[in-house]
Amino acid sequence: MRLTALVPAIASVAILLPGASLSEVAEFPAQSGQTMQELSIYSSLDNDLAAPLIDAFQKTRPNVAVHYENLLTGEIHDRVVAETENGATADFVFSSAMDLQVKLANDGFARPVQTPDTPSWPNWANWRDTAYALTFEPAVFAYHKPSFAGREPPATRADLVRWVAENPETAFGRVGTYDVTRSGVGYLFLARDQELYPGIWSVIEAMGRAQIQQYPTTSDLLERISDGRLALGYNLLGSYAAEWARTHPNIGMILPRDFTVVVSRVAVVPTAAREPDLGAEFLAFLMSRDGQLLLSQTLRLSAVSLEVAGQQSPAGGMEELSDLRLRPVPVTPGLLAYLDQATRAKLLARWSAAISTR
Known part of the structure; x- marks a missing residue:
């Protein structure tokens, strides 16, 4: 239903x-x-x-x-x-x-x-x-299962770079992520990636060589992963990916093993x-307890409430998170640094240059 x-x-x-x-x-x-x-x-x-x-x-x-x-x-x-x-x-x-x-x-x-x-x-x-x-939501890789038949999909950013290099025909035009100029959460993920991972620009350049596809919403990406137009989605909101993976048999989901940004x-x-x-x-x-249970059980969005978090299924039905390198983003004015216009312009210019790599 x-x-x-x-x-x-x-x-x-x-x-x-x-x-x-x-x-x-x-x-x-x-x-x-x-x-x-x-x-x-x-x-x-x-x-x-x-x-x-x-x-x-x-x-x-x-x-x-x-x-x-x-x-x-x-x-x-x-x-x-x-x-x-x-x-x-x-x-x-x-x-x-x-x-x-x-x-x-x-x-x-x-x-x-x-x-x-x-x-x-x-x-x-x-x-x-x-x-x-x-809510407590990890950024995940989502993938088209038939496109990875007989091999493991990337589980880290280094795996992603390797997969693109070793499978140029499969990867070309079939790696997707958010349009960071239009998606606020996509831009936030990019900013956190840059802070947490010194090699992030080599990852983005690799996706650029594969002619990365950009969309403003998670649903746009998951729809294309489901039907095979995209083979892999990078940094998608885990709540949506988990729900689509549950209802669309061609979609798989992985929480990155090198580090997982949590928003x-x-x-x-x-x-x-x-x-x-x-x-x-x-x-x-x-x-409230009822609201947090509804978020975690019905919508598969992990609860923030400490009372409910101890009762819910792991990750709101997504996957056990305890063995992952979680990097949550706290709700503080430190987030405003991402919105500084000069900082934003510089980051978006670097993104544009990196994805233009051929």
């Missing part, structure tokens, strides 16, 4: 935002049939993955309707800033671009919220009660929220 079946009455449309970006919009009517309030959410979580979260929340608040917009991470930040300057914005914002979410909080676009679980929330996952990490989806309640109390209620629900 698809997750969207949990909410039988969802009206979905697609709208074009300024700059010709695509926003997927879903309306979740009040379950009581009588709307008393509307909760507005901006998120980078796909509609079908958000549906069970919203459904469970609405069971506790049956008179609340929910307006949900699935946006690219950079667009989420820009929408909140622009709309705040013009009056009001969404009530709850949830994004995998940790740096952009922390920037919203640091720049005064997020309000402090304390929930019943705030006192026990890990320090690395809470910045001044304004930005909360709610989180970060939530804020905007200062200019139309219904800030509703936004705070939704945050409290996702931080």
Whole structure:
């Protein structure tokens, strides 16, 4: 059964935002049939993955309707800033671009919220009660199983370079990753790679020689891996890869054995929220035991809650993480260094030069 079946009455449309970006919009009517309030959410979580979260929340608040917009991470930040300057914005914002979410909080676009679980929330996952990490997600390699029949897929970045060199015909045009100019989480992964791995540019140059393909979303990449247009995806969000691997038999997933970057989806309640109390209620629900269990069991997003983390299946159903070299990204203003315009321009220029290697 698809997750969207949990909410039988969802009206979905697609709208074009300024700059010709695509926003997927879903309306979740009040379950009581009588709307008393509307909760507005901006998120980078796909509609079908958000549906069970919203459904469970609405069971506790049956008179609340929910307006949900699935946006690219950079667009989420820009929408909140622009709309705040013009009056009001969404009530709850949830994004995998940790740096952009922390920037919203640091720049005064997020309000402090304390929930019943705030006192026990890990320090690395809470910045001044304004930005909360709610998930624990590794960056993974995803691969097309038939393309690796009879051989092991790459398990480290050195393996990836070797595979590209030894299999130029198989690899050419069939290695994919995020378009780091459009994907906030893709840019964050690149910045962390550069910090953690001195040889990262030789890896990117190798992918460039294989004419790397770039896409703005994880779903774009996994769709192409599933049907074989891509043989390998680099640095994909593990939550999506795990779900696709579960439902698409041609997709395999590996957590890199040299080091695994771990990011989180970060939530804020905007200062200019139309219904800030509703936004705070939704945050409290996702931080609660029930919300964290739903994230880890239904959506396979590993929980941050220490109570739930001890009960869930390993990595939210992905794989045992204890023997890996995990490199989590804490929710701190240190993330803002990635957004410095000169630093960003320099990193993107180096990326462009590296992938242009022939």
